Amino acid sequence: MENREKVTSLRSSDGHIFPVEDTVIAEFRSIHSFLPAAGDAVFPISQITGDILAKVIDYCRKHIDHKLNRLRDEEITAWDRHFVNVDEKTLLDLLVASHFLGVKDLFSLIMVSVADMTKKKGVGSMDQLHNLFISNFRLD
Amino acid sequence: MAYSFPEEVLEHVFSFLSSDRDRNAVSLVCKSWYDIERWCRRRVFVGNCYAVSPEIVIRRFPELRAVEMKGKPHFADFNLVPEGWGACAYPWIAAMAEAYPFLEEIRLKRMVVTDESLELISKSYKNFKVLVLTSCEGFTTDGLASIAANCRHLRELDLRESEVEDLSGHWLSHFPDSCTSLVSLNMSCLGSEVSFSALERLVARSPNLRTLRLNRAVPLERLANLIRRAPQLVELACKQLKALSGFWDVVPSYLPAMYSVCSGITSLNLSYAAIPSSDLVKLISQCQNLQRLWVLDYIEDSGLEALAASCKDLQELRVFPSDPFGAEPNVSLTEQGLVSVSEGCPKLESVLYFCRQMSNAALIAIAKNRPNFIRFRLCIIDPQAPDYLTLEPLDAGFGAIVENCKELRRLSMTGLLTDRVFKYIGSHAKKLEMLSIAFAGDSDLGLHHVLSGCDSLRKLEIRDCPFGDKALLANAAKLETMRSLWMSSCSVSFGACKLLAQKMPRLNVEVIDERGPPDSRPEDCSVERVYVYRTVASRRRLDMPDFVWTLDEDSSLRYS
Numbered sequence: 001m002e003n004r005e006k007v008t009s010l011r012s013s014d015g016h017i018f019p020v021e022d023t024v025i026a027e028f029r030s031i032h033s034f035l036p037a038a039g040d041a042v043f044p045i046s047q048i049t050g051d052i053l054a055k056v057i058d059y060c061r062k063h064i065d066h067k068l069n070r071l072r073d074e075e076i077t078a079w080d081r082h083f084v085n086v087d088e089k090t091l092l093d094l095l096v097a098s099h100f101l102g103v104k105d106l107f108s109l110i111m112v113s114v115a116d117m118t119k120k121k122g123v124g125s126m127d128q129l130h131n132l133f134i135s136n137f138r139l140d
Numbered sequence: 141m142a143y144s145f146p147e148e149v150l151e152h153v154f155s156f157l158s159s160d161r162d163r164n165a166v167s168l169v170c171k172s173w174y175d176i177e178r179w180c181r182r183r184v185f186v187g188n189c190y191a192v193s194p195e196i197v198i199r200r201f202p203e204l205r206a207v208e209m210k211g212k213p214h215f216a217d218f219n220l221v222p223e224g225w226g227a228c229a230y231p232w233i234a235a236m237a238e239a240y241p242f243l244e245e246i247r248l249k250r251m252v253v254t255d256e257s258l259e260l261i262s263k264s265y266k267n268f269k270v271l272v273l274t275s276c277e278g279f280t281t282d283g284l285a286s287i288a289a290n291c292r293h294l295r296e297l298d299l300r301e302s303e304v305e306d307l308s309g310h311w312l313s314h315f316p317d318s319c320t321s322l323v324s325l326n327m328s329c330l331g332s333e334v335s336f337s338a339l340e341r342l343v344a345r346s347p348n349l350r351t352l353r354l355n356r357a358v359p360l361e362r363l364a365n366l367i368r369r370a371p372q373l374v375e376l377a378c379k380q381l382k383a384l385s386g387f388w389d390v391v392p393s394y395l396p397a398m399y400s401v402c403s404g405i406t407s408l409n410l411s412y413a414a415i416p417s418s419d420l421v422k423l424i425s426q427c428q429n430l431q432r433l434w435v436l437d438y439i440e441d442s443g444l445e446a447l448a449a450s451c452k453d454l455q456e457l458r459v460f461p462s463d464p465f466g467a468e469p470n471v472s473l474t475e476q477g478l479v480s481v482s483e484g485c486p487k488l489e490s491v492l493y494f495c496r497q498m499s500n501a502a503l504i505a506i507a508k509n510r511p512n513f514i515r516f517r518l519c520i521i522d523p524q525a526p527d528y529l530t531l532e533p534l535d536a537g538f539g540a541i542v543e544n545c546k547e548l549r550r551l552s553m554t555g556l557l558t559d560r561v562f563k564y565i566g567s568h569a570k571k572l573e574m575l576s577i578a579f580a581g582d583s584d585l586g587l588h589h590v591l592s593g594c595d596s597l598r599k600l601e602i603r604d605c606p607f608g609d610k611a612l613l614a615n616a617a618k619l620e621t622m623r624s625l626w627m628s629s630c631s632v633s634f635g636a637c638k639l640l641a642q643k644m645p646r647l648n649v650e651v652i653d654e655r656g657p658p659d660s661r662p663e664d665c666s667v668e669r670v671y672v673y674r675t676v677a678s679r680r681r682l683d684m685p686d687f688v689w690t691l692d693e694d695s696s697l698r699y700s
Contacts, residue, residue: 099149111149115156123168130169 009042016050027060030102084113193677194235211251224685233257237264245270258283262290270296280305288314298326309334322346326353402426409434417443425450432456437473444477448484456490475502482509490515497528503537507544517552523579526556539564552576562586566593574599584611591615601626609636624673635663641691651689
């Protein structure tokens with residue numbers, strides 16, 4: 001409505017454009033100081049695909065709502081739990097994305113989930129996990 | 141474009157892995173994971189101080205904060221390991237003092253620790269927090285004084301069951317007034333009186349003190365005073381509570397304080413206290429949150445029944461004998477007490493029970509009541525006692541234990557036992573990690589069942605059993621999957637020991653014999669004791685005494 005928030009546009013590696021409010025941009029601690037002040041410029045994030053970037057933006061919006069007391073503690077905890085309930089590849093992509101963008105809380109949340117993923121696994125299944133970790137990061 | 145997975149992200153992920161198993165698995169995936177993991181490992185447990193050398197540990201894990209280590213084999217507790225055998229902590233302490241300036245915790249069990257080592261510990265680590273010495277020996281109260289004086293952030297000082305040369309009680313006064321960090325203090329093994337006022341002041345300025353274990357000379361009124369000053373205590377133990385029978389009458393004004401403390405107590409060690417059953421029951425029935433109870437057999441069957449009725453959270457019970465060498469029983473404690481507790485305490489998972497009689501029926505009932513046992517150690521005073529009702533061996537009873545308790549990790553047996561019990565153990569005890577056998581079995585077949593059947597076996601200790609060379613040599617490869625094997629007063633020949641050492645280069649086969657060099661006797665002569673353990677350190681340890689022989693690759697005898 002009357003909320004005249006500034007909006008910056010981000011473009012994912014696969015070409016999707018995401019208009020993002022400044023409050024969310026502020027959560028991207030590693031890169032927000034590099035972003036141009038609004039306007040029509042579109043900022044490319046070439047390390048992150050659209051689906052993952054969308055999720056990270058979603059996370060930030062939800063947690064901003066929580067900080068503004070629009071969401072209760074139990075609600076955000078449940079939402080977080082649902083958020084990390086994804087397949088291993090997505091989880092790892094989210095881990096790298098949150099690290100790249102500098103979203104600390106999301107990074108910690110996912111790290112714990114990834115650690116849980118590695119617990120109690122025999123060496124054989126560690127190998128598969130390892131492939132997942134490494135296969136994401138091919139040298140082009 | 142080039143992008144590589146940031147190593148620090150992986151390191152962060154690994155920092156959430158606390159189990160050694162998980163970390164070991166992670167380090168086997170590839171070289172870079174091995175490297176990342178080893179730099180961020182903070183805790184290490186060395187189950188046998190001779191399985192690896194300090195240099196190897198330090199080289200692999202450069203940033204440790206906590207080290208836990210064990211030395212002598214368990215049967216050392218029963219005086220089966222001669223004095224001077226080894227397990228000196230000093231080489232480790234000295235190496236770690238140089239390599240780990242930020243070390244915070246040292247836990248040692250069955251090792252020889254000198255005052256020199258204690259002083260080195262107290263002076264080398266700025267942030268030292270935890271010292272636990274279980275069943276250790278070789279140090280005096282002077283060593284403790286260094287620890288008290290120099291470790292400014294000490295949280296835990298625990299000397300459980302250690303043999304300390306008691307030069308004076310003044311060491312306690314060496315804790316500076318600025319020391320307020322104590323969480324746990326266990327000095328129950330010390331003999332002499334400590335300055336009680338120093339103790340009171342220490343307790344008063346330690347707001348985080350949760351566990352206090354005192355030595356014997358504690359007058360009752362002062363004990364009550366102490367309890368009043370430390371309402372946050374959850375664990376309390378005294379060696380000799382004097383005249384507890386008079387306690388409830390004589391100090392009624394302290395009773396409210398006692399009661400409020402009792403409801404918080406989760407662990408009670410009265411294993412040195414000669415308290416009659418009725419008083420024990422009064423005390424225990426106040427401690428409804430009790431999880432662990434160590435007590436003498438004065439508690440009797442009636443006391444155990446009361447325990448079963450009031451302490452529904454009980455997880456561990458140890459009942460020690462008050463008069464193990466007496467010909468006749470001095471108390472009315474039988475197998476019935478254990479049966480009651482197994483019936484009444486649904487969370488009971490760990491038992492050590494000394495008694496004078498047992499029956500297969502009781503064992504079968506216990507097994508059916510408590511399939512959740514993890515540790516079951518039964519010590520019948522007469523080690524070859526049969527089922528007292530039927531005079532049969534106790535094979536069926538212990539068989540029921542291993543068959544029903546599928547999570548059993550530790551088992552210790554006594555009584556008349558044949559090879560049949562080992563057949564049951566080999567078939568059913570798939571999670572068993574530690575087995576102690578004495579005066580049991582008929583032939584090598586017994587040992588063979590255990591070595592070939594128990595998939596998770598890590599420690600096997602045997603004394604006075606008719607086990608010889610065949611089972612040992614046939615299962616040589618198994619021994620490399622275990623931490624150690626101890627056999628004393630069995631029928632293992634020197635020739636077999638040599639053969640075993642030849643076959644298995646990564647095992648250290650120690651022949652411990654106080655009768656002189658084994659080659660001065662025929663090769664088929666049985667050795668007094670043999671201790672076999674896997675090792676990546678050199679097979680010939682430098683601190684071997686003259687009654688230990690270990691065999692080199694060319695199977696020539698090596699002496700110290």
